[in-house]
Amino acid sequence: MRSQQPHCNSSSGDYLYDEIKMQNAMIIIPTFLAFSTLLVVSVIVWKTCRRRKDAESEPIILLEDGIPKQDRNEYDSLPTATATERILAFKDSLLAKWELPKDRHIQEEEFLCLGRYGQISRATLIQTSSLGPSLSVVLKKLPVATSPQEMKDFIEMMKFHIKICNHASLVKVLWCQSQALPLCLILEAMSLGNLLCFLWQTHQGDLSIKEHIYDLTEKRVFAMAIQIAHGLEYLTASQKLIHGDVAARNVLLHQDMTVRLCGLGLAGEVYRRGVLPSRKAAEVPVKWLSPERLLKRPVTAKSDVWSFGILLYEMITLGAPPYPALLPSEVFSRLQRQHLMQKPKQCGNNLYRIMRNCWQWKASKRSSFSQLINQLDSHMPHANGAEPLTATERLDLSDYQRIAGVSPGEAPLKLCL
Structure with a gap:
């Protein structure tokens, strides 16, 4: 019996050790679970608040069917x-x-x-x-x-x-x-005029415009895009408006490569009426419209974000029509099947990722303009600033109008003739 005593002592020690481990586990596991729960709840609350903040900062523009009724005024009855x-x-x-x-x-x-x-x-x-x-x-x-x-x-x-x-x-x-x-x-007046016409001139190899040589590089595309995004952020975040027709044809360019947004007719309608007339909204070519606009749903700043991605495509391709292999009538069905434009030849991976982010089907998944500015600014130092953008295919105005779905009467197209 004496020879078994050490074994009994050893068993008692092991029991005490196991009991201490169990006590520690009973403290650690609930603490870990409580911390994990708190972390998950915090993330959910943060995302909810962020989503609510984004929703509050984004203007939601309703579409108005039919022709807006004009209010009678004191001049109606006068000669x-x-x-x-x-x-x-x-x-x-x-x-x-x-x-x-x-x-x-x-x-x-x-x-x-x-x-x-x-x-x-x-x-x-x-x-x-x-x-x-x-x-x-x-x-x-x-x-x-x-x-x-x-x-x-x-x-x-x-x-x-x-x-x-x-x-x-x-x-x-x-x-x-x-x-x-x-x-x-x-x-x-901006000395180089309409951006689309400038891109076309560059596309055709005419880099000498008004006695200056303009080499358009990917880095310059980033710089111009940042300026445009700042203008759109101001409209949507500060003024609670939408532009509604973001495209190269509605951008003006100065000889120092500064840009200005124009074509603010739809923004003016929203400013005056608080809604966007469906008839005027339908005048924007299909290939620049977001899915929610094609479905005639309310328009938000994220609708302009989608069009901004199309504008990036226009700039990096020197004015090529979006979805070059599709007719306007084919675009929506392809978008429903998650068909997005492929990366252009001279487009870097960073710029293409930004473009694809703009083309998220769900508007809530697209970046805001402030986020886009940060993304563009952080990636611009890595963009190609040495090699000018070039294009081998020739642009024909009639083909462009057919593929892009742009009316022959569009003002910038006339300027390009």
Whole structure:
């Protein structure tokens, strides 16, 4: 029996050791489970708050069916001439601050195209009381023979541009003419004009434009994209608006490679009405539209993000039409099957990843413009800045119109002829 005593002592020690291990386990396991639960709950709460914050920061624009009804106003019952006189006599406090000074005169008007309200022209602005340099401008003019309602709409459009277009990446307002006919909005002219036309010129190998040589590289595409994204972030986050027609045809380019967003007609409609008329929304070519817009669902900032990805494709391909192998009528069915455009030849992996992120079917999965700015900025140092972008295939305007689904009457296309 004595020889078995050590064995009994050993068993007692093992029992105490096992008991201590069990006690530790009873403390550690609940603690770990509690911590894990707390972590999971925290992540869920964070994601919910983030989703709610994103939803609050994104404007949700409803589509309005049919033609918007115009509110009756004091001019409806008046003869056109009398209504026109009263409209011109009314001095709006905002427009008065931007009225064209008496000593500045518009000369050398050159017709560019027809816009939503009438003629758009390039012109020269001179100051008669000074020998200073003349200024190149763009004019948006309303025809003299127009209705009082159209005059009121045009005045509201001018006020929209003055109030909203005060960002470095949006087309800049210089002056207006609201107290004399023709009503006119005077905008800053960008020396290289429309980005789509510039891309086409580069595509055709004409890098020498206005006695300057412009080598468009992937790095420059990043730099221009960052500027455009800043403008879109300002519209969507600060002004609670959408652009609605993000495309190379609605970007202007200066000789120092700074860019400005233009084509703000849909944003103006949202600003004035709080909704987007379906008839006007349908004028945007199909290949630039997000799935939710093709399905005629409410539009958000993430709808512009999708179009921004298409714009990146336009820039890196030097103005090639999106989905080059598809007709516009074929796009939606292919998107439903998760068909996305392949990576262009001269597009780096980082830029293509950003493009694909913009083309997530679910809008909530797409990056915001602030996130896109950070992504573009972080990847730009690694982009190719040495080799100019080139293209071997030739562009034909009629083929482009057919493949892109763009109307022959689109103003920028006329400028490219």
